[in-house]
Amino acid sequence: MKEVLLVGGGNMAWHLAPQLSDRQLEVTVLRARSRETRELWPVRQIVWDQLDEVRPNLLILAVADDAIGPISERLATVFPPETFVLHTSGATPAGSINEHFLHRGVLWPIRSLVKGGTVHPWTETPLVYFAETEDLRGSLKRLVEDLSQLTYFLGDAQRSTLHLCATISNNFVNALYQMSYQLCEEQDIPFAALLPIIRATAERQTPGPPKRWQTGAAFRGDTATMERHLQQLEEQPQLAAVYRLLSDLIAKQ
C-alpha cells in the first residue's frame, strides 16, 4: 500500500490528502476538473485523461455517497481487480463499490469537515474502518493505527448506526445552538452568554450515559416552567414543536 489514488476534490479529499502524504504514502488526487488552483493542494493532481500515469495499490473514493457506484464502475475498466478500494462514507455499505474489485472496504473519520475549518492532526479523530477481505483488513489496520489513536473496526450496519448517531450529536445539536442563537438575536441578548454552558455540557460527557447529567424543567416534571417557555414560543410553532418533542423525550429517557 505505497501508492494511493485519492478520488475527489471536496472537503474529505482536502483533509485526507495531507494526512496520507505525511505517512510516507505517494498520494495523487484525481479530480473531475483541472481548472481549480493546483498549488493549493499539497499533493500531485491529475484528471481522468491522465489515469495511465499512475499505478496505485489503493484507491480511496472520497466522493458523494451516490457517486461511489458510478465512479468505481468507471475505475474498474482501468485498474486490476486486486487493487484495494475504499470509500469514505459513514452511511454507505462497502458493497456499493463495483464488484470488479476483490478487496473492498471503508475508511470513515467521525468528523464534521467544513471548508475553512482548521486542519487538525488526525491523531485524536476516531477512524472507523471496514474491509471485506483479510488482506485489505491487515493493511488498512496498519494505516488507520498510524493515522489515529482511536480506531474502530465496524461492519456496515454498526457504521451506519454510528453515522446516524454522529448526525444526531453534531448536526442536530448544531441546529439547537442555531435555534438558541435566533431566539437571543430577536431580543438583543448576546449568544456569547451561552458559550460556557454549551462547552460544559459537551465536556462533561464520558463513555457512560449522558442521562446522568440531565437537569431542567422537563427532567424535574416542572410543568409551570415548561408552560412559560412554550408561551415564549407561541408565535413560532415549529420551535414550539421542537420544545414539546424534546421535553417529552427527556421525560421518557
Add this chain to the structure above:
Amino acid sequence: MKEVLLVGGGNMAWHLAPQLSDRQLEVTVLRARSRETRELWPVRQIVWDQLDEVRPNLLILAVADDAIGPISERLATVFPPETFVLHTSGATPAGSINEHFLHRGVLWPIRSLVKGGTVHPWTETPLVYFAETEDLRGSLKRLVEDLSQLTYFLGDAQRSTLHLCATISNNFVNALYQMSYQLCEEQDIPFAALLPIIRATAERQTPGPPKRWQTGAAFRGDTATMERHLQQLEEQPQLAAVYRLLSDLIAKQ
C-alpha cells in the same frame, strides 16, 4: 452588603455558598431541616427557629421557583423592608418576591448544577443579574463583577428568553447525546467514539451564528441518506419523530 442569608439546601445553595464566603461575605445558610450532615457545608447553617440570630443585609432565595413567593412572604414577617432580596431563578420575574421588600432582584448563573459535579471557580460562569432599584443594582453589580468576568444586566423578559435558550443548548442537547448513547448501546458500539465530535461541535461555536458550521444530510438536502437513517429508527417512532422535526428545522434555518 456584608452579611448574607442564603435560603435553601439544594444544588444552587451548595454551589453558591463557597463562592460568596470566598468574597469576604459572612454567609449563613437557612435550611428547612437541620438533620443533614452540617460539616459538609463550608458555612454556618441555621434552621427557621434560629432566624433571630442573624441580621442580614442581603437575602438570597436559592429555592424552587414556586417557593420564591411563599418563602419571601414568611421572611417578610421577620426582616425589614430595606433588606436587599434576590432569587436565583432564570425563569421567574423579580416581582415574584414578596412586595414587602423594597429592593428586589435576581442573580442567575447560567450553569447546569448537578450533585456530584465538580465545583469550579465561577470566574468564567456567566452571571445574569437584575435589580428593581438603583441601590440594589449598584451593590449587586459590584458583587457579580467580583465573582465572574462575564456579567449581564438583563430584565425579566430577556432573562426568561435566555433561560429558555440555556434549556435548549444544555438540556435538549444532553437529550440528543442520550438518544445517541441508546442507539449505540443497542448495537454494542462504544459511545466513546462520538466524544471527539461532540466536543468539537461545542468548541467551534463563537458569538456568531452556529448555522455556519452546519453539515450533514438535512443541510445538503440528501434525501437518500435521510431515508436510510429513518429506516434505522423504524421501530422507534419517537426517535424518528425527533429526526424528522430536527431535519426539517435544519432545512429551514
